[in-house]
Amino acid sequence: MNLGYYPGCSLTxxxxxYDASLREVLSSFGIQFNEINDWSxxxxxxxxxxxxxxxxxxxxxxxxxxxxxxxxxxxxxxxxCFNRLISSKHELEINKNIKLKVEDLYTDKFDSSPxxxxxxxxxxxxxxxxxxxxxxxxxxxxxxxxxxxxxxxLRPRQIxxxxxxxxxxxxxxxITAAGAKAVKWDFKTECCGxxxxxxxTEIVENLSRKIIENAAVNKADLIVVACPMCHSNLDMRQxxxxxxxxxxxxxxxxxxxxxxxxxxxxDYSKLGLNLHFINPLPLLNSKLKKxxxx
Amino acid sequence: MKGKTFFLNYAYKIFGLxxxxxxxxxxxxxxxxxxVNSAVLRKNTxxxxxxxxxxxxxxxxxxxxxxxxxxxxxxxxxxYTETPPNRIIRYFQLGxxxxxxxxxxxxxxTGCMTCSSRCPKNFELSKFMDALRxxxxxxxxxxxxxxxxxxxxxFLNQVKKYGRTFEFGMIRDYKLLTGKxxxxxxxxxxxxxKGKISIMPHKISDKDIIQKIFKDSSEQKVKAENIxx
Numbered sequence: 410m411n412l413g414y415y416p417g418c419s420l421t422x423x424x425x426x427y428d429a430s431l432r433e434v435l436s437s438f439g440i441q442f443n444e445i446n447d448w449s450x451x452x453x454x455x456x457x458x459x460x461x462x463x464x465x466x467x468x469x470x471x472x473x474x475x476x477x478x479x480x481x482x483x484x485x486x487x488x489x490c491f492n493r494l495i496s497s498k499h500e501l502e503i504n505k506n507i508k509l510k511v512e513d514l515y516t517d518k519f520d521s522s523p524x525x526x527x528x529x530x531x532x533x534x535x536x537x538x539x540x541x542x543x544x545x546x547x548x549x550x551x552x553x554x555x556x557x558x559x560x561x562x563l564r565p566r567q568i569x570x571x572x573x574x575x576x577x578x579x580x581x582x583x584i585t586a587a588g589a590k591a592v593k594w595d596f597k598t599e600c601c602g603x604x605x606x607x608x609x610t611e612i613v614e615n616l617s618r619k620i621i622e623n624a625a626v627n628k629a630d631l632i633v634v635a636c637p638m639c640h641s642n643l644d645m646r647q648x649x650x651x652x653x654x655x656x657x658x659x660x661x662x663x664x665x666x667x668x669x670x671x672x673x674x675x676d677y678s679k680l681g682l683n684l685h686f687i688n689p690l691p692l693l694n695s696k697l698k699k700x701x702x703x
Numbered sequence: 704m705k706g707k708t709f710f711l712n713y714a715y716k717i718f719g720l721x722x723x724x725x726x727x728x729x730x731x732x733x734x735x736x737x738x739v740n741s742a743v744l745r746k747n748t749x750x751x752x753x754x755x756x757x758x759x760x761x762x763x764x765x766x767x768x769x770x771x772x773x774x775x776x777x778x779x780x781x782x783y784t785e786t787p788p789n790r791i792i793r794y795f796q797l798g799x800x801x802x803x804x805x806x807x808x809x810x811x812x813t814g815c816m817t818c819s820s821r822c823p824k825n826f827e828l829s830k831f832m833d834a835l836r837x838x839x840x841x842x843x844x845x846x847x848x849x850x851x852x853x854x855x856x857x858f859l860n861q862v863k864k865y866g867r868t869f870e871f872g873m874i875r876d877y878k879l880l881t882g883k884x885x886x887x888x889x890x891x892x893x894x895x896x897k898g899k900i901s902i903m904p905h906k907i908s909d910k911d912i913i914q915k916i917f918k919d920s921s922e923q924k925v926k927a928e929n930i931x932x
Contacts (some may be wrong), residue, residue, distance in 0.1 A: 416867035423899045449866040449907045454814055455855035456862075458836050461760050462920035467862070470912065505761070514916060537751055564816035565827065574820045600779040600815035604858075607877060608850040609811065645890060684897045687892075697895070 411481030412442040412535070413523060415471055417490035417637075418450050424487070426681025431486055431528065432667040435674050436490060438536050438544070444481070445475050445483065453492040454604040462510065468497035469511050472522040486528040486666070487686045488561040488636035489603075495525045499568045527562055528635050528665060529579045536586030538586040546674035549589040551696040554668070555629035556580035556591055557620065560600050564601040566677070574598065584633060587672035594627040596620045601642040610646075617642045618657070625658045630692060632662045640664065645686045660688030677702035733870040753800040753838060755837030760834035765795040767824050768916050776816035780811045786849060788828055791835070804844035809835045853880040863917045870900050 414476050420428040450473050457464035472494065475483050485491040501508045501519050507521050512519050519678065526534065527667050532541070566574045575598060579634050581591040598619055602613030621643060644662040662685065663671075670680045671693070682689055682702065693701040710807035760766045774815035786808045794803040795875070805810070809832050818828040839845070840852065861869040878884050894900040907913070 414895040418870075418905075421867075422870055423894070425899060442721050447908050448750070449781075449909075450868050452862065453868070454857040456813060457854050459831055459833075459840050459852075460837055461833065462835070462923045462925075463916065464915045466920065467913075470916075480741070510919075514919060515912070533707045536882070552838060556723065559852060560813075560817070564819050564820045567825070598817075600813050600817065602779070603813050604854070605813055605851070607874070607886070608854040609783075612780060616779055650730070650915075684770055684899070686893065 411480045412440070412484065413475045413478065414442045414444045415475070415483050415490060417448075417449055417485060418442065418453075419487050419637035420490075423641055424664075425694060426684045427486060427637055427640070427664045427666060428481065430664055430670045430675075432679040433679050434666050434670045434673070437670075437673055437675065438540060438642055440535055442484070443478070443480070445480070446478060448474060449572060451490045453489050455492065458599065462507070464493065464496045465500050465507050466511050466514055469501060469519065470515065472525075473515060473517055473623075475521070475523045477572060480523045482524045482526060483528050483530065484531045486531075487634070487638075488527060488559060488628060489638055491525060491527040492561040494566060496565075498522055498525060499581040506608040528533055529562065529583065530571070532583050532665070532669070533579060541583065541669060541672070542586040545586075545588050545616065545672040547588075547672055547697060547699065549587060549668075549672050549697065551698070552589040552693075553592050553628055553630050554584050555587050555594050555624035555627065555632045556584060556597060556634050557624075557634045557639060558597050558642070559634065559636050559684035560598070560603070560627055561638075562635060566637075575671060577695045580633065580635065583600075583665065584668060587669050589610070589668065589672070592627045592629045594623055601639050603638050603642070606638075606642055610640040614646055614650050614653070615661065615691070617650065618654060621647060621650065622657065625661055630661065630696060632660055632667075633668050634681050636663045647687050658686055661685060661687045661692055663689060670699075671701070707738065715812050724896070751800070753804070754795055754798070756838060757795065757831065757834045760837060762831040763831065764857065765792045765826075765827060767825055767833060768792045768796070769824065771823060772821065773821050777817045777821055778812075778818070779815060780808075780813060784808045784811050788812070789834070792826075792828070794833070801844065803835060804839045804842070805846060807846045807848060809839065810848070823906075851879055853877060859917075861904070865904040866913045867905045868912050869904035871902050872904060 416428055434470055450467060452464050452467035456467055485494055501511060508519055558580065563571055563574050563577060570577045584591055600616060601620060602616040606613045632643060651659060660664060666679045667682060690702050754765060770789055770793060772789050775781050775789045778788050781787055783809050786806050788808060789810055791803045791806060812832045814829055816829045822828065854877055857873045857880060861877055863873045
């Protein structure tokens with residue numbers, strides 16, 4: 410099967426360690442894929458928040474490109490891109506007017522577009538829990554992890570048909586297969602404030618603080634995410650959150666791909682573990698009983 | 704009789720808006736209520752049926768909402784706004800469009816879709832909010848704080864120019880639009896050192912089609928004059 414990769418803008422910049430770790434992990438498991446050639450931005454929140462046509466037409470270009478490049482399925486590791494691609498596909502299937510409009514824009518027919526999956530589905534469907542657990546090399550059993558899903562992996566449930574909306578478990582299954590321990594906590598599907606990070610920083614810091622606090626209360630050593638926006642809010646903003654609220658515990662935030670990569674013994678620098686604002690290496694060194702890196 | 708109508712109008716105005724119940728207005732009562740309130744609306748909104756428009760864009764009719772308030776109960780930004788999201792729907796049910804279109808709430812909405820996923824009527828409030836923002840932007844209704852609008856504008860400018868997001872350009876444009884030159888200045892050096900922000904944009908090869916999409920979508924309906932009858 411021709412599997413397509415839609416990195417999205419974040420993975421070429423602010424979340425480049427997500428891209429690097431994903432590529433490393435996929436190559437270790439021997440998963441073949443092709444990046445969609447000349448992909449463009451999905452429009453993200455800014456498009457769907459202000460313009461319906463734009464929010465459908467921008468992702469549609471990538472769906473058309475993938476189709477013409479012979480891809481039957483594409484994965485979008487960024488939760489926002491995943492959400493926009495799949496929402497656009499859904500709208501084009503149910504709304505005739507917008508379909509005609511988009512077809513007219515691209516002078517192309519919009520049918521049999523590729524399926525869109527997120528990184529959790531990629532792991533479950535293309536790699537499998539058994540494969541992850543047999544390939545693990547490093548003992549992560551001392552690590553207690555809070556799996557944070559955020560919003561865009563799960564909602565709208567009617568369209569994504571992914572995991573349970575209020576208490577999802579798929580990421581927990583993956584990290585358990587990788588040998589780590591999942592903690593039970595309450596904020597795994599709460600919003601971090603997402604794209605308000607620049608326009609309403611204070612709100613984002615408040616929302617993210619509650620998430621970090623709840624992870625800490627439930628004794629998590631690490632938060633694992635599958636969304637670049639969640640990552641930057643929880644990681645980049647954490648220093649500031651701690652500054653305003655002394656007494657909070659610093660918690661490193663890792664991408665799911667980095668954690669799986671760590672378990673199967675990929676070098677920390679290849680996983681980009683040195684690129685976070687909250688440095689996870691001291692914690693990993695102490696918990697893994699093994700020097701991961703400095 | 705006149706006194707009674709006046710009293711009714713006044714009572715509805717208070718209870719309809721501030722206790723967020725009373726969905727049982729008869730059509731005649733509602734008419735008189737609307738006519739009182741339309742006096743405080745901007746002149747041209749009297750003739751514009753924004754409810755029809757929002758139904759068209761979002762594919763759902765706000766009349767189906769029975770105001771249980773579950774959306775507001777789970778809303779992450781409820782604490783930061785005076786108007787809870789269910790009241791925005793209520794404004795639409797009552798024809799108080801300007802109140803909804805100018806509210807801070809529609810711009811504080813993060814689009815997390817918690818409301819949509821929990822609604823007992825399956826009303827997708829997130830989609831409804833998207834439609835309201837589009838109508839507000841295209842008809843120049845602004846909230847007091849326009850930072851969110853300026854952010855979206857700065858973001859989309861880059862996509863329009865290059866086909867992809869260009870963070871450096873986005874932040875530059877946003878700072879110029881808002882005058883907040885020193886925001887996040889402490890995080891910037893680390894972002895550069897870690898190579899997370901590039902000073903050169905990634906460009907796609909087929910930029911013409913992106914420009915065409917932007918042109919078409921900015922001209923797409925929802926202009927007030929197109930739908931007034």
